[in-house]
Amino acid sequence: MKHKFIELINDYMSHLYDDAxxxxxxxxxxYSLSAGGKRIRPVLLLTTLEMCGEKAAxxxxxxxxxxxxxxxxxxxxxxxxxxxxxxxxxKLTNHRVYGEATAILAGxxxxxxxxxxxxxxxxxxxxxxxxxxxxxxxxxxxxxxVGGQMLDMAAEHRQLTRAEMEEVHLxxxxxxxxxCFLCAGVxxxxxxxAMAQLHDLGTKVGLxxxxxxxxxxxxxxxxxxxxxxxxxxxxxxATYVTLLGLPAAKQAMTDVYHEAxxxxxxxxxxxxxxxxxxxxxxxxxx
Amino acid sequence: MKHKFIELINDYMSHLYDDAxxxxxxxxxxYSLSAGGKRIRPVLLLTTLEMCGEKAAxxxxxxxxxxxxxxxxxxxxxxxxxxxxxxxxxKLTNHRVYGEATAILAGxxxxxxxxxxxxxxxxxxxxxxxxxxxxxxxxxxxxxxVGGQMLDMAAEHRQLTRAEMEEVHLxxxxxxxxxCFLCAGVxxxxxxxAMAQLHDLGTKVGLxxxxxxxxxxxxxxxxxxxxxxxxxxxxxxATYVTLLGLPAAKQAMTDVYHEAxxxxxxxxxxxxxxxxxxxxxxxxxx
Numbered sequence: 001m002k003h004k005f006i007e008l009i010n011d012y013m014s015h016l017y018d019d020a021x022x023x024x025x026x027x028x029x030x031y032s033l034s035a036g037g038k039r040i041r042p043v044l045l046l047t048t049l050e051m052c053g054e055k056a057a058x059x060x061x062x063x064x065x066x067x068x069x070x071x072x073x074x075x076x077x078x079x080x081x082x083x084x085x086x087x088x089x090x091k092l093t094n095h096r097v098y099g100e101a102t103a104i105l106a107g108x109x110x111x112x113x114x115x116x117x118x119x120x121x122x123x124x125x126x127x128x129x130x131x132x133x134x135x136x137x138x139x140x141x142x143x144x145x146v147g148g149q150m151l152d153m154a155a156e157h158r159q160l161t162r163a164e165m166e167e168v169h170l171x172x173x174x175x176x177x178x179x180c181f182l183c184a185g186v187x188x189x190x191x192x193x194a195m196a197q198l199h200d201l202g203t204k205v206g207l208x209x210x211x212x213x214x215x216x217x218x219x220x221x222x223x224x225x226x227x228x229x230x231x232x233x234x235x236x237x238a239t240y241v242t243l244l245g246l247p248a249a250k251q252a253m254t255d256v257y258h259e260a261x262x263x264x265x266x267x268x269x270x271x272x273x274x275x276x277x278x279x280x281x282x283x284x285x286x
Numbered sequence: 287m288k289h290k291f292i293e294l295i296n297d298y299m300s301h302l303y304d305d306a307x308x309x310x311x312x313x314x315x316x317y318s319l320s321a322g323g324k325r326i327r328p329v330l331l332l333t334t335l336e337m338c339g340e341k342a343a344x345x346x347x348x349x350x351x352x353x354x355x356x357x358x359x360x361x362x363x364x365x366x367x368x369x370x371x372x373x374x375x376x377k378l379t380n381h382r383v384y385g386e387a388t389a390i391l392a393g394x395x396x397x398x399x400x401x402x403x404x405x406x407x408x409x410x411x412x413x414x415x416x417x418x419x420x421x422x423x424x425x426x427x428x429x430x431x432v433g434g435q436m437l438d439m440a441a442e443h444r445q446l447t448r449a450e451m452e453e454v455h456l457x458x459x460x461x462x463x464x465x466c467f468l469c470a471g472v473x474x475x476x477x478x479x480a481m482a483q484l485h486d487l488g489t490k491v492g493l494x495x496x497x498x499x500x501x502x503x504x505x506x507x508x509x510x511x512x513x514x515x516x517x518x519x520x521x522x523x524a525t526y527v528t529l530l531g532l533p534a535a536k537q538a539m540t541d542v543y544h545e546a547x548x549x550x551x552x553x554x555x556x557x558x559x560x561x562x563x564x565x566x567x568x569x570x571x572x
Contacts, residue, residue, distance in 0.1 A: 021433030021457060024440065029428065076394060079367075081386035100367035104390070105436055108362060108397065109428035115401045116423035121415055126412035130405055132420060137402035142315065142395035147307030150391055152312065171307060 003280075005056060006272075009042045010034075010058045013067065016117065028098040028106035029113075032071050036089045040281070041066045041180050044085050044205065047273045048184035048198065051264075061121035062132050062183040065114035066176060069140050072110035075103050077149070111140075124187070131186045139179035148172030152237075160238040168238075173213075174206030181205070204260040208281055211253040214239035218246065220286060257282050289566075291342060295328045296320075296347045299353065302403065304352055314384040314392035314399050315399075318357050321374045325354045326567070330491065333559045334470035334484065337550075348405035348418050351400035354460060355426050358396035361389050363435070376426040397426075410473070417472045425465035433459030438523075444526035452493075454524075458498075460492030467491070483553050490546040497539040500525035504532065506572060543568050 013033060020026040042063035048058040078085040078093040079100060085093050095103035118124075118132050138144055148171025155168055181202030185195045218241050240249040260278055264271045299319060306312035328349035332342040357390025364371040364379040365386060371379050381389035404418050405409075424430055439453055467488030473482045504527050527533040546564055550557045 017428075019429075021429050022436035022440070025428055025433055025436040074393075076390055079390065081365075081390060101439055102436070104362055104365065104367060105432050105439075107394075108358075109432040111394065111397055112423050112427035112432060113429075115419055116427055117425065119420035126416045129416050132414045133401055137398050137405065141398035141402055142303075142311055143307050143399075144306075146391050146395040146398060150308035150311040150388065153387055153391075154308070154506035275414055 003039075003043050003277075005043050005046045006039055008056070009039050009046070009060070009063060009067070013064050015063060016068075016113075024098070024102065025105060028094060028102050029110050031097060032075050032094050032106065033068070033110070034197050037067065037071065038210070038230055038286075039067060041177060042069055044177065044178045044277065045180040045184050047277050049188060050183050051268050051270055051274050052184060052188035052190060052194075053270065054184070056186040057098040058123060058187050059184055061118050061124070062136070062187065063180070064135055065132075066116050066180060066183070068114040068117070069136065069145075070176060072114075073140075073145060075110070081102060102207055103152040111132075120198075122149045128186055128189075132183050135179050135182045135186065136176075138226075139175040144171055144175035145173075147173065155238060160243070164242055165238045165240075165243055168209045169207070170203070173210050174203060176203030177206035177209060194267070197263065201260060201267065202262060203261040204256055205278070205281070206280070208253060208256045211249060211256065212281060212284065214241045214245070215249055215253065216284075216286065217241065253282065287327050289325075289563075291329050291332045292325055293354070294342070295325050295332070295346070295349060299350050302350060302354075302399075309394055310384070310388065311391060314380060314388050315396050317383060318361050318380050318392065319354070319396070320433060321377050323353065323357065324570075325353060325571075326495070327356055327463060330463065330563065331466040331470050333563050334467050335474060337554050337556055337560050338470060338474035338476060338480075339556065340470070340474040344409060344473050345470055347404050347410070348422070349466070350472065351404050351418075351422055353404070353557075354396045354400040355422065355431075356462060359426075359431060359435070361393040361396070362369070368439075375444065412496065414472055414475075418469050421465050421472065425461040430457055430461035434461065441524055444492045446529070448529055451526075451529055453526045455493070456489070457495045459496050459551065460489060463492035463495060464488030465558060480553070487546060487549040487553065490542055491564070491567070494539060494542045494546055494564070497526045497535060498567060500527045501532070501535055501539065502570075502572065503527065508511040523557060539568065563565075 016033070017026050017030060018147060045059050045063040045066065049059045050056050074088060075085050075094045078088055079095055086096050087093060094106055094181065098106065115133055115137065118129055118136070121129065140146065148168055151168045152172050155164065178199065179202070181198040182195065186197045190198065244252060256279060261275065264274050264278070302319070303312050303316060303478065324384065331345050331349040331352065335345045336342050360374060362377065363369050363378045364374055365381055372382050373379060380392055384392065401419055401423065404415055404422070410418070420490065426432065432487065434454055437454045438458050441450065446454070465488070467484040468481065473483045526538060543564060547561065550564070552561050
């Protein structure tokens with residue numbers, strides 16, 4: 001993705017780690033932080049802020065925290081005891097470069113540091129910081145992403161209903177994506193009505209992102225995806241495509257796209273950037 | 287340890303996890319949370335609060351967060367890729383009961399939830415919560431406990447100087463113990479001078495705790511320790527005992543004990559409980 005915010009985010013994130021305690025640990029954390037992630041979550045957060053009439057830069061610490069958490073989750077998901085993946089985004093996975101023990105610690109470090117990072121942002125008030133960490137830690141913890149990952153593991157090699165699969169996705173990927181919208185709303189100090197609208201929009205975008213991911217898993221190439229296409233199907237994973245078939249999955253994506261577009265236009269007239277982002281999510285090839 | 291705060295802490299912690307998203311994940315987290323930990327960190331935090339003339343109960347959320355983080359670190363340390371331990375406190379380790387993948391996620395969940403837990407405490411102000419999470423996440427992250435764990439791994443099978451070994455311990459175990467003192471000081475709204483004194487005391491107590499641990503590693507029994515005595519020596523780990531010998535390690539512990547006692551008496555006259563706790567740390571048999 002080429003996006004006006006990417007450089008801002010990458011520049012900001014390149015300064016996250018100075019003065020290492022363990023140079024090896026920092027190298028492992030930085031390896032995955034700079035391994036070519038699409039930065040979709042930070043871009044969503046900053047774009048939502050802009051849509052709310054706020055300066056995008058005010059969301060950089062929260063955006064970086066969410067990207068650090070997303071990155072840690074990939075490092076741990078790739079471990080031999082989890083998905084046992086050798087490649088991620090076309091590069092060797094963290095444990096294949098640094099070893100399992102360091103990869104576990106790199107994930108733990110990124111997760112812990114993400115909260116320190118928000119707390120150290122001197123441009124935000126204490127009330128806003130508390131609300132940001134409350135939202136992010138809820139979305140990432142045992143009631144959010146980590147709980148969703150457990151449900152996903154429990155679901156392998158078992159036939160799920162569409163409702164069950166959607167619950168897995170809602171938590172495994174949806175909660176953290178929705179947190180991007182909610183964090184932006186907190187920084188912009190939106191009222192309860194607008195926050196509820198952002199909550200709905202964030203849920204739709206998480207769903208949109210997941211359906212597209214499931215479609216890419218069967219249609220994407222190794223070159224573009226950086227991992228083997230069809231790996232979900234091979235692993236007997238319940239996805240929109242394996243459950244509904246490819247044409248119905250594409251139709252579901254189109255339906256959710258139109259619902260999200262409708263929600264954006266209800267929220268604000270200042271919506272060009274967000275509309276472009278929704279288009280990108282649907283059109284992306286990796 | 288029998289201590290007046292233990293029941294308060296255990297009762298509080300038994301209500302941490304209601305309404306599970308994944309029952310299996312909650313079972314794994316609760317297994318390690320209730321696996322017979324000494325609760326030394328929560329007791330230190332609440333005792334420091336009492337010493338500062340504050341109600342101990344005001345520190346329960348921070349105390350629970352630190353115990354959750356301590357617990358997650360043990361789960362991850364015990365993993366096959368790390369220390370590969372089958373037993374902890376005389377019980378099977380988390381991954382030996384729930385499997386590696388679940389143990390990784392249980393650790394991730396406890397760590398993430400610990401911050402959510404502090405943020406959800408409605409008895410604390412936003413300013414205090416921000417400071418608590420800043421202290422705890424710094425002490426637990428890549429510049430604290432996780433960084434110390436990396437240094438410790440890098441030090442295996444290599445001869446360390448005493449200064450190098452102390453740096454490992456300072457971060458691996460010391461930072462989180464010191465955080466108990468600092469969190470209490472923040473909740474009690476101490477001034478900078480008193481915070482600096484708590485900082486020194488916390489550092490000494492962390493050191494005291496570690497020297498005693500190293501001594502117990504060679505003197506403790508499997509029955510009392512719940513793990514094999516002498517395992518550090520077998521693993522070629524640099525400890526106070528392996529570097530200084532047992533008599534000098536005991537002398538070092540006595541010296542640090544007296545320094546800590548002196549610091550406590552400088553801080554307050556209301557110091558009986560803290561003095562008893564220092565005595566316990568030195569006298570404990572597990």
